[in-house]
Amino acid sequence: MNLTVNGKPSMVEGAESLNVNDLLVELKVPQAEYVTVELNGEVLEREAFGATIVKDGDSVEFLYFMGGGQ
Numbered sequence: 001m002n003l004t005v006n007g008k009p010s011m012v013e014g015a016e017s018l019n020v021n022d023l024l025v026e027l028k029v030p031q032a033e034y035v036t037v038e039l040n041g042e043v044l045e046r047e048a049f050g051a052t053i054v055k056d057g058d059s060v061e062f063l064y065f066m067g068g069g070q
Helices: 020-026
Strands: 002-005 008-011 017-019 036-039 053-055 059-063
Touching: 017 020, 020 036
Parallel strands: 002 059
Antiparallel strands: 002 008, 017 053, 036 059
């Protein structure tokens, strides 16, 4: 499956489609419990990760929001 991940071409071998949770595992996304996922320009609710299917040609962004400062 060919994807665009964080603006770069990426390939996931042996899969035609995966749900977002499986994609996080497959791509070994660091700190996956804190990541926000945008799929084809739409920010996903964490509760939807298991039911949302990523398909060949999709664009995925992994976003981390950090707090801090004074």
